[in-house]
Amino acid sequence: MLRFVLVLILVVLAARTFWRVVDGIIEGVTGRSTTGFPSRGVQMVRDPVCGTFVVPDRAVTLGDGRRRIFFCSTVCRDSYRARTA
Numbered sequence: 001m002l003r004f005v006l007v008l009i010l011v012v013l014a015a016r017t018f019w020r021v022v023d024g025i026i027e028g029v030t031g032r033s034t035t036g037f038p039s040r041g042v043q044m045v046r047d048p049v050c051g052t053f054v055v056p057d058r059a060v061t062l063g064d065g066r067r068r069i070f071f072c073s074t075v076c077r078d079s080y081r082a083r084t085a
């Protein structure tokens with residue numbers, strides 16, 4: 001009985017891994033996420049350093065007291081901070 005449970009757990013884990021891989025392939029082929037992340041209709045913000053548009057949720061942010069500034073990377077954030085400091 002214990003062996004059956006162990007096998008069952010292994011099967012479930014393998015199935016989950018399998019579907020994650022399949023999801024990744026679908027995402028790569030169609031260019032859209034199957035995990036529910038909205039790729040359209042998201043408010044994009046502009047990185048003031050390099051001009052790249054970034055999704056606020058994934059951006060590196062810097063607060064200057066009144067507002068938040070969004071950057072594509074910590075490199076841009078640091079150079080912005082160095083410029084304005």
Ligand SMILES: [Zn+2]
Pocket residue numbers: 047049050051052071072073076
């Ligand atoms: Zn940038």
